[in-house]
Amino acid sequence: PTIYIITPTYSRLVQKAELTRLTYTLKLVQCIHWIVVEDSTIKTQLVKRLLAKSNLKYTHLNVLTPPEYKLGISEKRWRKPRGVLQRNEGLRWLRSNKKLILSGSEGGVVYFADDDNTYDVQLFDEMRSTKKVSVWPVGFVGKLRYESPIVGDGRVVDWFTYSKSNRTFATDMAGFAVNADLMINSKVEFSVKSSRGMQENDFLVKLKITLNDLEPKADLCTKVLVWHTQTMEPNVKNEELLMKFGKSGSNLNIEI
Numbered sequence: 001p002t003i004y005i006i007t008p009t010y011s012r013l014v015q016k017a018e019l020t021r022l023t024y025t026l027k028l029v030q031c032i033h034w035i036v037v038e039d040s041t042i043k044t045q046l047v048k049r050l051l052a053k054s055n056l057k058y059t060h061l062n063v064l065t066p067p068e069y070k071l072g073i074s075e076k077r078w079r080k081p082r083g084v085l086q087r088n089e090g091l092r093w094l095r096s097n098k099k100l101i102l103s104g105s106e107g108g109v110v111y112f113a114d115d116d117n118t119y120d121v122q123l124f125d126e127m128r129s130t131k132k133v134s135v136w137p138v139g140f141v142g143k144l145r146y147e148s149p150i151v152g153d154g155r156v157v158d159w160f161t162y163s164k165s166n167r168t169f170a171t172d173m174a175g176f177a178v179n180a181d182l183m184i185n186s187k188v189e190f191s192v193k194s195s196r197g198m199q200e201n202d203f204l205v206k207l208k209i210t211l212n213d214l215e216p217k218a219d220l221c222t223k224v225l226v227w228h229t230q231t232m233e234p235n236v237k238n239e240e241l242l243m244k245f246g247k248s249g250s251n252l253n254i255e256i
């Protein structure tokens with residue numbers, strides 16, 4: 001089966017570094033199709049060139065998250081939904097290419113891979129056999145060493161997490177994959193209206209699956225094969241100082 005990997009990405013100092021790292025990870029994985037969705041009004045040259053150079057099978061899409069996006073008028077603190085519209089754009093592409101995808105007789109799997117996480121290539125072998133939805137632990141989420149499904153008798157019975165709140169599926173975006181048939185034949189999308197930390201749960205609830213349907217991977221969820229790493233914003237303050245002291249900053253024609 002082909003793994004369709006949907007990656008939202010946005011322009012920032014570390015974007016090329018993150019995408020370079022992810023590219024080289026994906027190069028080690030057989031039979032994948034990388035769907036990269038830029039949070040932008042345009043497909044940038046940086047991402048275009050990076051993808052062209054990668055030799056991976058890919059689709060390049062873009063959709064801007066409106067800067068004024070609010071979670072809801074009633075909410076005190078609003079924050080921009082991260083990657084929500086981009087993942088939906090990836091799903092829209094998959095669904096509009098239904099024939100192409102289902103013609104690959106062996107079926108497929110859909111995985112949402114953020115551009116900044118760290119992936120063991122074994123994770124992709126684990127998810128490839130997904131019948132409905134497979135799940136596994138994720139390192140460094142929920143202010144814990146890892147969060148994980150709790151497995152009993154080979155099935156998921158609960159979640160190891162500090163704050164489950166009212167989640168049926170207390171998993172991070174990096175902690176599950178969905179069978180491509182199931183995904184394509186449903187109309188389920190992520191919602192900008194989901195409350196903080198509820199995005200994954202709300203999505204899986206809408207897929208109409210039960211806890212018992214979940215397929216625990218990574219040695220019955222005893223291995224961490226993906227880490228929710230977050231890259232520190234690099235300090236480039238001396239660029240300004242150089243200019244302040246009448247010198248030129250770095251060459252902006254050199255892409256970083």
Ligand code: UGA
Binds near residue numbers: 007086173197199228
């Ligand atoms: C956590 C989860 O791991 C994400 O899957 C979830 O989308 C996010 O929270 C959330 O609250 O929405 P976190 O590390 O905080 O992740 O989020 P980022 O890694 O900053 O963003 C998730 C993805 O969206 C990344 O691939 C990033 O490149 C992309 N993104 C982020 C955009 O496309 N636009 C943005 O403005 C910000």
Ligand code: MN
Binds near residue numbers: 114116117228230
């Ligand atoms: Mn992240």
